[in-house]
Amino acid sequence: MSEKPEEAPEEKKEAEKVAKTEKRKKRKKGVFSLYKTEKDKVVRLRPTCERCGPGYFMADHGDRYTCGRCGFTRYKLAEK
Numbered sequence: 542m543s544e545k546p547e548e549a550p551e552e553k554k555e556a557e558k559v560a561k562t563e564k565r566k567k568r569k570k571g572v573f574s575l576y577k578t579e580k581d582k583v584v585r586l587r588p589t590c591e592r593c594g595p596g597y598f599m600a601d602h603g604d605r606y607t608c609g610r611c612g613f614t615r616y617k618l619a620e621k
Contacts, residue, residue, distance in 0.1 A: 588615070 575598055577584045590597040590608040599606035605616045 591615070 575586055577586055585598075587598045587601060588606055589595050590599055590611065590613055592611050592613050593608060597608060597610050599608050599613075599615065604619075605614055607614045
């Protein structure tokens with residue numbers, strides 16, 4: 542008969558720890574990330590799309606703004 546060496550209980554626990562992955566907490570995305578209130582006025586934090594019109598915000602990608610609806614891209618000016 543072939544005998545398989547059994548794993549030690551400590552090795553089993555370590556293997557179970559590796560198998561389980563920790564879930565990250567998701568940030569809630571919503572209207573609150575697109576607007577900011579200053580005194581009595583509401584200020585938009587991101588620009589709206591020039592093609593789609595008001596109501597369609599552009600995504601901020603570091604060096605550019607991109608519309609998710611139509612794909613329009615506007616590059617930011619490089620600061621020197």
